[in-house]
Amino acid sequence: MAEKSIVQEAKDIQLAMELITLGARLQMLESETQLSRGRLIKLYKELRGSPPPKGMLPFSTDWFMTWEQNIHSSMFYNAYLYLLKISKCSGVEAVIKAYRLYIEQCSPHNETPLLALTRAWTLVRFVDSGMLQLSACNCCNGMFITHAHQPKNVFVCSLCQPPSRAVKRRKLSPGVADILPQLLDEQVKHAV
Structure with a gap:
């Protein structure tokens, strides 16, 4: 022993x-x-x-493909790859550092982040095993998580082509309308 x-x-x-x-x-x-x-x-x-x-x-790759989850997953994974490239960290240390960067950028006002640490760790394992990959968007050239073997030159990210339900979810806060008068005018037109 x-x-x-x-x-x-x-x-x-x-x-x-x-x-x-x-x-x-x-x-x-x-x-x-x-x-x-x-x-x-x-x-x-x-x-x-x-x-x-x-x-x-979580064991399904499908979670990472829905529009909002894909954006968050892609942000995390790009940070992870950047840290692997520029720093001397690897493995779980790189996952932790990338996750801290993700939280810093994507979790406003101490809200629960959309991408949990365990899911981020699972994402790295899925990419390493060849189940998922990074693909370039045809419009913005950003790198996004996609299913493995995604055909080249056909992927458009959900930032460039958001689903219709994404627009419905977005809510304007009253503070933004106060800052931008044209938004306030638009809200008044819709109310009348």
Whole structure:
């Protein structure tokens, strides 16, 4: 039986604490650390005050294809690739750093981000396994997550061609209408 390294165990505990703080599920913790399930559950309860949620990890690539989720997933994955290229981090460390960048840019006013850490980690695994890929949009040339083997020169992102339901979801805040008088005039016309 191999002797466990105290230093490695301390690193695993620190990593598990960071992942739990960011919202990682137990399955991700088990995969990325060498800590036992029992110790991870105990650590989770200590940090969160409740046991970890039960259930399976997300396993469908379809979630990443819907318009809003695709935009968020693509932003995260592009940040992840950038960090792999310019920094000396890799693996789960790169996922954590990219996720922190994503939260910083996409989670206004401490709201729950659309892309959870475990889903972001799953996205990286899907791309690494060849189930998903990055494809360039024909209109803006941005790189977006698509199903693997997407034909070239046919993809248009949901920013360039938003679905009709995307426009219906967008709501103007009263503050924006106060700043832009033409928006206020437009709202008055629709009200009359």
